[in-house]
Amino acid sequence: MKKLLIISTGGTFNKIYNPKNGMLEIDKDATALKELASKWLCEFELITIINKDSLEMTNQDRLELLGTINQADYKHIIVVHGTDTMDVTAEYLAEGELDKCIVLTGAMVPYSIDPVEATANLASTYGYLQALEEDGVYIAMNGMIGDYKIIKKDREEGRFTL
Amino acid sequence: MKKLLIISTGGTFNKIYNPKNGMLEIDKDATALKELASKWLCEFELITIINKDSLEMTNQDRLELLGTINQADYKHIIVVHGTDTMDVTAEYLAEGELDKCIVLTGAMVPYSIDPVEATANLASTYGYLQALEEDGVYIAMNGMIGDYKIIKKDREEGRFTL
Amino acid sequence: MKKLLIISTGGTFNKIYNPKNGMLEIDKDATALKELASKWLCEFELITIINKDSLEMTNQDRLELLGTINQADYKHIIVVHGTDTMDVTAEYLAEGELDKCIVLTGAMVPYSIDPVEATANLASTYGYLQALEEDGVYIAMNGMIGDYKIIKKDREEGRFTL
Amino acid sequence: MKKLLIISTGGTFNKIYNPKNGMLEIDKDATALKELASKWLCEFELITIINKDSLEMTNQDRLELLGTINQADYKHIIVVHGTDTMDVTAEYLAEGELDKCIVLTGAMVPYSIDPVEATANLASTYGYLQALEEDGVYIAMNGMIGDYKIIKKDREEGRFTL
DSSP, rough: OOOOOEEEESSSEEEETTTTTTTEEOOOOOHHHHHHHHHOOOEEEEEEEEOOGGOOOOHHHHHHHHHHHHHHHEEEEEOOOTTTTTHHHHHHHTTOOSSSEEEEOOSSSSSSTOHHHHHHHHHHHHHHHOOOOOOOOEEEEEEEETTTTOOOTTTTTTTTOO | OEEEEEEEEEESSSSSEEETTTEEOOTOHHHHHHHHHHHHHHHHHEEEEEEOGGOOOHHHHHHHHHHHHHSSOOEEEEEEESSSSHHHHHHHHHHOOOOSSEEEEEEEEOTOOOOOHHHHHHHHHHHHHHHHHEEEEEEETTEEEEEETTTTTEETTTEEEE | OOEEEEEEESSSTEEEEEEETEEEOOOOOOOHHHHHHHHHHHEEEEEEEEEEGGGGGGHHHHHHHHHHHHHSSEEEEEEEEOOOTTTHHHHHHHHHOOOOOOEOOOSSTTTOOOHHHHHHHHHHHHHHHHHOOOOOEEEEEEEEETTTTTTEEEETTTTEOO | OOEEEEEEESSSEEEEEEEEEEEEEEETOOOOHHHHHHHOOEEEEEEEEEEOOOOOOOOHHHHHHHHHHHSSSSEEEEEEEESSHHHHHHHHHHHTTOEEEEEOOOOOSSSOHHHHHHHHHHHHHHHHHHHHHHHHEEEEEEEEEEETTTTTEEETTTTEEE
């Protein structure tokens, strides 16, 4: 198996409910992601950075992400990201022209509320990376997987489409 | 996206609890698989055949599976199969030398009891097939994905390994 | 079985995640509550009123609740209510001095996120009402069940205690 | 709160899936029951005895249960029992004419497969016992709660009725 780096940047995937204030909050330890990946996928390294909703992500944050990927000792990278600006970040990373295979994924609903969607997204990303041979920046959401330029979020439907 | 044929042959993946007799039984409609795939993966056709635990599968059954794949109008095939003889069936299919990409997957625990494992297996199979370029027979279980000859079930651990 | 009136006033119990805006919102149809009660409890009538977080509930709302209970053709009433001002509403209802058995319950975490807590609260309320012989206003949360004056929310712990 | 003794005798409630043999087996530690009760109900003592499907329960087993209840330092007892002979055991216990409040409950589907039904049964039993004033032997299943002589299992429907 290819060994992977998973970079969790925040977004919906790892949000958990805080009963004391009634809010969904980003779990900065990415516990759900970590358990899911270590139980059902292969060896990987996980780091968490930025930890924001993707609507709040700045180009400064994207530069941090690009730098992290560039310096990482891995060729195959999964970026867990909020869905609203996943395309913006993908384009930013593509302009970096790294010799790496980078796939962005995330979730429309937190793993803590619906583990199936988040698992389907992460695992299809993982499988895709295992067979992928061409460097590039890709998006994988609800079964739509491919070059970041062809996968778009349909805000009306709450899904990604070609 | 590549359009897929999913062939459900039985096994643990689709078992459901029957409260009247207290037994886990194979759901011949593969309802869980159908809902999962249609909600979170792309277009596919699903057929159910054989519907047995893999310990009860005969070479007659394997011939039926091989024939079904051979005649199918699809190049990319997911076979959902019980885990105990997944390797035997994979070898049988490989001897058929079809010009197809065939990935066998399944579940150690029914989707109705733990949806996460079954979803991780199916979705990683799906992602793998989307990027796969070489014909062959593959196995994908708990993150171990590759040529059927290198993925083995560790009965002690209840997991697949290299 | 005693036939019950269940009044859903909002609060956390029936909140569901809206993937389009990333917020938890009160389900005004109380779908989770309705399914739970009709599947696992006995005959009941369910009405939904007010539909607010309990921090936003006014004495005008409480008057509406009291009036609804007073006019209802039921002696045994379950009030599903947010936890933050459950005690205030209970006291308000008690001052109404109705010849009824009223039990307030709710959930710290939405049923859609953790069905077990919400189910435990509703079902213990239901069982209590079936055996209860004395009119009054009661609270039932996380196993603490009794006269509203003796059950308090411990905001530090996020639980109700004596 | 009344402090309770919970006696787990086996049955469906605590069954868990064994991935190595594909069978549902009685968890002799009653882990699910223990976690549920300690998280969402009040103080209790839990003991596990017999640990059989109720179809295999003998009068010798019932004598052991009766003796355990008789010697226990508790007046309020929850007996978790398989559903098929719950009525037989209830009658056996009633003939013991103990000065205790005993409620039998269980589950049609294991907690590990559907936690909602099992939780609803246990929690409604708990609530009922908290308000109950009259000694006797009772059954509480899917919202039907009362003297053991009036609650019957409808095997066709897979539910208990009056």
